[in-house]
Each structure stands twice: as C-alpha cells, then as structure tokens.
Amino acid sequence: MGSVMAEYKTAEQMAVDQREISVAEFFEKNRHLLGFDNPTKSLLTVIKEGVDNSLDACEEAGILPEVLVKIKQLKQEDRYRITIRDNGPGIVKAQIPRIFGKLLYGSKFYKLSQSRGQQGIGISAAVLYSQLTTSKPTRIVSNTTKSKKPHEFKIRIDTIKNEPQIIEDVVHEKNFPDHGVHIEMEIEGRYVKGARSIDEYIEQTALANPFAKITYHAPDGRKTTYSRVVDKLPRRPKSIKPHPYGVEVGVFERMAKHSKSKSTAGFLSNDFSRVSRPVANQVCKIAKVKPSRKPKSLDHEEIESLWRTLQKTKLMKPPVDCLSPIGESVLEKAIKKDTKADFVAAITRPPSVYRGNPFGIEVCVGFGGELNPKGSGRLVRIANRVPLLYEASSCAITKALKKIDWRHYRVDSQGNLPTGPIIILTHMYSTWIPYTSESKEAIDAYPVILKEIKLALQDCLRKLGRYLSGQKRRQVEKQRQSLFEKYIPEAAHAISKMSGVSKDKIMRDMMKIVKKEKVNGEDVEKNK
C-alpha cells in the first residue's frame, strides 16, 4: 500500500467535493434510524411496516381488515421471503411505484390525524432494506375494484435519485381478490422466538386491533389465525388543524407565507384549531397587526409578535373527535379471549393534551386464567394500535408502571414491575405520538403523558386490588368452612346426645347455615 500522505486543500478544492446527498442514500447508510439495526429487528420492522399500512388503509376505507402475514425461510439461512396481503382498498396504479419506491412520500405527513404511519417512510424503507441486503426487487400486486384488473409491479429504488425504478409492470392474470394489496419481498433477517419476536408482535397486534382477522404463517410452518373479537371498526378519527400551542414560530411563519386566507385574522381562525374570528381579531390587536393584512406580507417582527401573543392567549383545548380509542369493553373482550383471564378491567380516560397535541390513554388489566403464574407479568405497550416491542426502559409507559406501588394493589413485583399471572395493556392514541426515535419504539415521557398513564393504571389496579382482596377473603372463608364441615359430624353427635334431636337433622341444619353464610358472603362481594 502506497502510504502517500493526503494533501491539504484550499477552500476552492473543498468546494469541488460538495454534493447533494439523496435521502435514500442517507437512510441506506443510516438504516438503524428506521429500525433496521440487525437481522432480527429488521425482520420485525419489515412486517410491522407492511401490517401498519394494511390496517391503516382498511380503516381509512371502512373495511374490516383481513391480513395475511407469511414468513418463509429460503435456502440461505439468513434469507426470508415475506408476504403481506390485505383486503384493503388497494392502491391506484399510478401511485404504486412512488409509495413503495420513494422515501418520504405519503399522505400522512401533512395531516394531523390518528394513524399508525406518520411519516411516509415506512414501507419504502422496507423496500430499500430488502434491496440493500438481497438486491432483489419488491413484488406488489394490487386491485382497487372488481371492475378493474389487478396490477403487478416489480419495483426497486434508485437510491441516488430517490425515485422508483419499475422492473416489471404487468396486468396480473392469476386469481386475485376484488380489492387489496399483496406485497412480497426477500430480506436478510433472523427469526427468533420469545420476547420481541414476530410471534409476540402478531399476538399483540391482534390484541390492539380486535376488529381485524390476522392469519400468520411462521417460518417453522405453524399457522395461527386470530379471529375477530368484534365485527365493527372503531370510530373513524377525523384529521384536525394544528393547535397554536403546538406550533413553533418557524412553522407559524411558513404557514403564514403559504396561507390561502386573504387576511391575517382569517389565517389565524382558518388555519388553526380553537382560534375563533373574535379571538383572531383580538390577537391581531394585541400584536399590533391589522387583521386585514395579507398573511404573506407580514414581516418578521409581526410574525413573531403574533406568535407570542397566540402562545399567551387562553385557548380551548384541541377537539378530540380526531381521536379513536379501542374502547373499554372491546379491550376487555380481547384480553379475555387471549388470556382467559379470571379478572379483566379496562379504562379509557378522557383525552388530554401535550404541546397542543390531543391524546388519550387506555389501560386494560387481566389476571389469572392462562396467564403464566410465574415470572414477569406481560406488559403490552401500544401506540395508535401498534405494539411497541423495543426500548421498553425509555418508554413513558414503562416509566409510569415503575412508579406504581404494587403492594398497594396486592400485586407481586420485582424491580418495581409486576410479576405473576397479570397482563397490562397500555394504549396511547394521538394525532402525533412523540416517539423517542424514528424507529418508533418508545414514547417520550412528557409529564402529562406519564400522569395520564398513571391515572389509568391506578384506576384498573384499584379494581384488581379489590378483586384480589375478595379472592383472598373467599379463600379464608373456604378454609373456615371446610374446617367447620370437618367438625360437623362430631358437633352434631354431641348436640344430638344433649338435645335428643337426631344427629342427621342437626347435621342437615348445620350444613344449611354454612351454605347460607357462603351465599351472603358472595352477595356482599357483588354489592361492593
């Protein structure tokens, strides 16, 4: 190797090397940012992105989802073929290449609405990962309606341009449902079992989406079908305008420059939620900006003055019809079905707000049944109906759980997390989940989010505590009764001798007393 020293450069020489970097190349080099850290996690991320898109599309189209996930190990042991198929609305032909073959392309980024995907980067990142690790294109078949023919594409990403490359584009001739999307890709991956596995992810997805039918073919040949718990889609969340408290001055300025409103007062009242026309006029007055001014023409000082005034103005909280919880009774049914728990309780708390973003918390606790009586409890973290499997320790949900005084609720714990036959599902739903990273694995611990989770947990755990103390009382009662029953013949014999009444009658009467007590005991429990 010729060890020639590198030469020093002038500004002019440095300028020659300067280039634009494609976002696809950036994420290819930094794929860990999108959840493709290692083969195990990458396998999960690919499936997550596919299933998220399927469920989002079905919900948006009002279709009860039916999703198939199939993982097949190929000859090379680190290679898998992933198939994801849904009965959703399908994708119109012209959009297929861009949705799968271009990073940062989508419909959700500019909308404030509760959905699984937020950024338009997920499924195209999976295509990128597939092509990086196997250099194979992704196959997509889609149809939007019976009257049309399904289209089949093979797509790659031109990473240097961040544009789709169409390898094949044919009318699909084989049997295909009337509508839906079918994706097939080959990736480098690793299939593991247990915590944070695909199996776990699918099971939790079924829990959080009890209106979906999910069929899962594991690489080892097992086929599992999760049937629906309810036959109704949750309320369709609306999208909302941003609330001023969640908008930074730089974004505020851009919104003004691009507003369709002709006046500043119109801009404030049309482009934001919870700013009425009178409030808008008043904000203008305080900020010393004429309400009739064109928002495009505002100068820097006026922008800042308006923004500061808005931040100080008392405004209503953002509307909450943009939020759609799973719901208490549905959650209870789902947990009951999955775990056969003896006890279940769910709570959906009224929505709250962090930094102008509305959000809600719901918690469902299950106990007993088929839950493993030994070891750690099952803690299920869900964000907008998507299970979170990694980064538990940095997640607001785990942090809230660790603040619970478990003894208070008669629940065993270790390291301040519950142990024993318990499952705790916590769901945060919002128009914008504050993930700690782009791979969407943990929720940022805003104090108000922590507080809401804690309140929901405490509510469910109080009910569990009562159940467990009732159970304890019933157990004591049962012991007392069985002890009593043991001595009845002896006692009856003695009483019979003293009173002359037949021993049989005395025994019958005594048994009646015991049973009545038991019945009363249960009545008391029910009235609680």
Add this chain to the structure above:
Amino acid sequence: MGSVMAEYKTAEQMAVDQREISVAEFFEKNRHLLGFDNPTKSLLTVIKEGVDNSLDACEEAGILPEVLVKIKQLKQEDRYRITIRDNGPGIVKAQIPRIFGKLLYGSKFYKLSQSRGQQGIGISAAVLYSQLTTSKPTRIVSNTTKSKKPHEFKIRIDTIKNEPQIIEDVVHEKNFPDHGVHIEMEIEGRYVKGARSIDEYIEQTALANPFAKITYHAPDGRKTTYSRVVDKLPRRPKSIKPHPYGVEVGVFERMAKHSKSKSTAGFLSNDFSRVSRPVANQVCKIAKVKPSRKPKSLDHEEIESLWRTLQKTKLMKPPVDCLSPIGESVLEKAIKKDTKADFVAAITRPPSVYRGNPFGIEVCVGFGGELNPKGSGRLVRIANRVPLLYEASSCAITKALKKIDWRHYRVDSQGNLPTGPIIILTHMYSTWIPYTSESKEAIDAYPVILKEIKLALQDCLRKLGRYLSGQKRRQVEKQRQSLFEKYIPEAAHAISKMSGVSKDKIMRDMMKIVKKEKVNGEDVEKNK
C-alpha cells in the same frame, strides 16, 4: 365543534392526498433525531456542529485551528445568540448558501475518511433549528484569502423545497481575518452547568484537540482560553476505498452499475481496497463471470454470485493510513495540563477492523493532581476527536468500562465504574463511527470494538495499578521510617551505653541506614 364523522375513502380518494415530503420538513418535525430534543441539548448540538465543522476544515486545509465560541443570552431568557468563528480556509462564495441552507449536502458523505462530520446534515440542521425556534436567519461571513473580500450572507432554509433562501448577500466591509468562517445564529436554548454542559463539552474538545486554540465566552460572562498543548496538526488521514467486507450486496450492485471501470475485474480491483487484479480475476472465475464483462451489464445473479464470492475470499485488512490517532504523548500532555495529574499513561492500540471499517482505540488514564478525590471518576468519551456527552449507558466505551475489575488495579469503584481522583479518556477513531443514532452520542457495541477498548483500558490500568501499589508501598515505607526515626534517639542511647560509642555517632549511622534503605526502595521501584 361540529363532530361530523370522517368519511371513508376509496383508493382514488386516497391517491389525491399522496405527496412528496421534503427532507427539511421531515427533520424539522423529527428534530430529536438530530440532537435537538430539548433546549439544553439543542444549545449543545448547535455549538457542536459549528465547532466540528471549523476543526474539520482547519485540519483539511492544514491550518492550526483557532476557534472562538461565544454564547450570549438575549432579553427573552430562553433565547441565545451563538457565535462561532474560525481561522480555517473559509468557504467559497457559491457554496455558502448550500452548505448552510440545504440539508443533506456536503463533501463527507461519499468519502470514507476519518472526520468529525460524516453526513452533511449537521450545520444546516442547526440553521433549521434556529429558524424553527426563532424564525431568524443565520448570518455567515467568510473569506478564503487575503486577495479577496469577505462575503456576508443571511440565509434561511426554504423547508418545503429544502433549498437555501438568501436574505442578504453583501461584501463584508468590516475588519475580517484573511481566511475563516464566522457564524451567528439565534436559537431557543437553555444553558446549564455541570455534566453534559457546554462548559464540559468545550473542555473535552480542548482535551481531544490539543493542537487547537479554543476561546470560550460563556453566557455568564466568563471567558476561558484553552491554549495549544502541541503546535503540530495530527497526521492528515487519507480517504480510502470501501473494503468488500463492509459492502452490502445492494450497494455492491449500485457500485457496479456506476463504475467507471470497463471490465468486471477492473471494477473489483479499482473500486475496492485490498482486491488486487489477480484476486479480482480469481473471484470472477469462482463466480463464473468473465473478467472482461462490463460491470454495467452484469445481471442480478452475476452480481450476487460475485458479491458472495468476495465475502468468502480471504482479503487483507483495509489500509490504516486513513486513520489518525491523537497519539500517546500528546494525550498524556493534554491530560497532564488539564488535571495536573500525578500519574498519566496513554496507549494507542494498533488499528483493527469492524465490518470492513478500519478503526483504532486510544486510552489515556490520569490520577491524582487536581482531580476530585471524591465521587465518580471523570470518564471522557471521544469519537473522531469529538466529545460524546449523552447516552453514556448505551455506548461501547461505558460498556467496556463496566467490564473492568477495578479492584484488580487498586481503583475504587461504584456500580462498576471508577470513583476517586481518576480521569479516563477513551478515543475511537475510524473512517466510519457506528453511532447508535444520528445525533451521534453513543458508539454501537460491536464485539471487536468492545474488545479493543477493553485491551487499551487494561494496558493503561495495569500501569496505574503499579503506580498505586508503589505509592502504597512508599506510604508504608514512610510510616515505618518515621516510626523508626522516632525511636532512634532512645535506641542510640541504649546502644551507646552498651558499646561506649557516642550517642551522636550512633544516631548519625542509624539515620544513614534509614536513608539508604529508602534509596534502595526507590531503585527497586524504578527497575520494575
């Protein structure tokens, strides 16, 4: 609020909403990915990005760096004006807007060379953050040579297009050095002291760049100047071609499609490091590809076959002249100067390789002096001469430290990290640091990286252990001696009585013995 339900959509309706998302908007919405999580960290990130660029440019141009960092709190208490000025080569006029006003633009992304910045996203992200939180443009003055006039720009980012917006572009009339860059921006931030503060960052930067002069004006008015420890730049690292072991098949395919080589054998031997022409020919033979084939014309199967063959071919490790350590003696001087430590030892290990990327580890340990004898030791993590302040627990350096058996080296510890008057600086330098996230705060714990850090640590700690045990022995010796001296008059008196020799002479002789023993003790120590 009219609570009208959102409508269900068809695939056609959904298609209407699909849009391309600008990378600037993406990072604006996801600024935590780039280290702008909160005001405290954002202040640090802005300064880090500016200083990284200054030092990189100086080194590349062969200029001994002189960097000024100034933080001024503005009227609003969460607002700061940041000034960073260097004596580097400057930036040619045409490049200034793009370097500061466009994300994913730079010279380092496509190069494999050891530098602070890797991605071309840092300083423009700072401009984006400034504009988001204050809506102010960034001011840049730069000159490249005495014969030219400095240019002054005010720049914003058009986030929707990810393109620079030039607000002002004038010839700078005030006094300005012959060459260098001066940046000024206003940001929302928070200034704190102590761990992970700007103060700490500047001090550690001076430690890791002992050839730089750094002047720092803190917001509280304090001015600190870190003078140079050495007057020589470290060896200028060369950039290298990628090593086949670090290239995934998708990237390999793209390289083939874009190769300037006319033959496949030429492609393999010209575009990669450590593939000689004979090896290239052999790889072609095994992969059943004619060496004369145009790389552009290779089909998918041939690409994969070539790539798989390369992965299995025994190749030399990548060259190491692309690496530039700080160096043992320089590190020792820097630590000595900073801490006045009684003991210092540094080790620069021979370079190693992870996934085809060459890297090196160096460690410097200091003990005593002005180091705080109480509480935790000072652990300084450095990557390519940049201090890492956040995410310590997920960093390979901390993980390696936690595996040390501290008692073995006579160092106190708590939670398996050292306590007492100790400083441990660990530096990883590489053509590609595997950060765990884009905000570059922790190094991914590849086993070979962990191992190298541990070996370097053990080497320094063995020396420290010997020093500490020597110190201990000297202490015992001293105690013994002072005890002995205490009894000399008494003993001399007794001996004088028995022997008739004068007490004074006996005392003098005894003192000589004591002193000789001490001298011998030290000799033994030195020969060890």
